Amino acid sequence: MHNQTNRVAVTVAMMVATLLTALDVTVVGTAMPRIVADLGGLNLISWVFAVYTLTTSVTTPIYGKLADLFGRRIVFTVGVILFLAGSALSGLAQSMTQLIWFRAFQGVGAGAVMPVTFTIIGDLFPGEQRAKMQGLFSSIWGIAGLIGPLVGGFFVDQVSWRWIFYINVPVGIVSIALVWLFLHETFHRQKQPRIDYAGAVLFTIGMSALLYALLNGGTMYAWTSVTLMVLFAIALVCLAAFLFVEVRAPEPMLPLKLFGMRVIAVSNLIGFFTACVLIGISAYLPMWIQGILGFSATNSGITLLPMSLAWPVGSTVAGRVMYKIGSKTTAVAGTVSILCGTLVLVTAGVSTPAWVFTCVMILVGLGMGLVTTPTTVLIQSAVGWNLRGAATASNTFMRSLGQTVGVAIFGTYFNHALAAYASAHIPPAYRAQATNVNGLLNADALAHLPAQVVQMMHAFLESGLHAVFTLVVAAAVISLAATLLMPSHRAVMAQQRQVTEH
Structure with a gap:
């Protein structure tokens, strides 16, 4: 510059x-x-x-x-x-x-x-x-x-x-x-400039097929449908060919050597799993707030609002302390905060008050801010100018992929958990009414149902959401484990000095 x-x-x-x-x-x-x-x-x-x-x-x-x-x-x-x-x-x-x-x-x-x-x-x-x-x-x-x-x-x-x-x-x-x-x-x-056209085309086709399949699996198409099998096959072939091309390309679109750098590989792994946590909470907690606590859509949005406030606070704090207490320490503090929030979430019950979920949002928001800033900075500091764009983009992409994969996995597991609970605990005579998730989100519809059916509906929804929140906790645990694999702050600083000198 x-x-x-x-x-x-x-x-x-x-x-x-x-x-x-x-x-x-x-x-x-x-x-x-x-x-x-x-x-x-x-x-x-x-x-x-x-x-x-x-x-x-x-x-x-x-x-x-x-x-x-x-x-x-x-x-x-x-x-x-x-x-x-x-x-x-x-x-x-x-x-x-x-x-x-x-x-x-x-x-x-x-x-x-x-x-x-x-x-x-x-x-x-x-x-x-x-x-x-x-x-x-x-x-x-x-x-x-x-x-x-x-x-x-x-x-x-x-x-x-x-x-x-x-x-x-x-x-x-x-x-x-x-x-x-x-x-x-x-x-x-x-x-x-040697543009990696083959890599770009193969990546676009392969990832488009994969993401389209993940976004539609279990909804528009059954997971076992021929359409999804074909899409997954196309994704597998194209992405395998993409890796083959990238190893040999003079200027690869996504330099695979980036993932050989420990700090970048670990940071991208953290980004993937924290994105899974984020989409799991954002997509399914409002369903709990509306369906079980009986809040309106507006009030459920207000319950989620503290995360939007806590995230920038965590980011600002991380930016100021990561070079004082260490980037790894800052990131670990972030994933610990996220894990604490998800553990509170998975232990919630029908009688859990709304303020508890506000605390969950604060913990998760702070954690996201504390972990995102150091991982982004470390990725950029690990490489020189000529690779910084690709390195930064790899992290952005992994977060997007984490949200897409998370949506697919959580949605499939949610539906499976609901079906299993209904067949095991709800009598056939009540099953149609008690498994009506849309009805649970409509207070007027609930007012006309027998108390027994409403209680069954709450238990039904709670079972599905608890299943999803358990997976969210698992993703948070993996995120924490990944931050423990980050190089020490001393090693990171030595690498940054080396990059700056070159």
């Missing part, structure tokens, strides 16, 4: 871009009831979210490598432009099918924003400053969780749901302008 780079202006640009993509996740959820009312397609609603996740996950590692080959500025710009084009098209959608396709296009652009943003911050700031900045950027996701529903609600009620997409365009243009005006980078670009 040239000295004339204005770090403040570029940092603001990165924060704006990160906030855009973070808000997009929470804002759309708030607007979906109105979108469905206008466009129809209620049965396709999950795909508005799933397809965005799929395309973002698949393209993230590709952008990370391109940023190493062609520079951060141009790749960031291309990603944001694609994101803004997808946003504009989503606002213009006239059917749910169109919206799903445009969201897929939007996700292709979003795949560049997160890894390249974190990479640019890694380039701009040295070790300890980098830790503080990564903590700040992690807090943006917490802010998005707080203001997203408010922003979405305002546009839906006062203007139109279409403006939750349109508003991205002018804000994104400001971000691009700041980057081009104030980010000046120099690197020795190859005269003819």
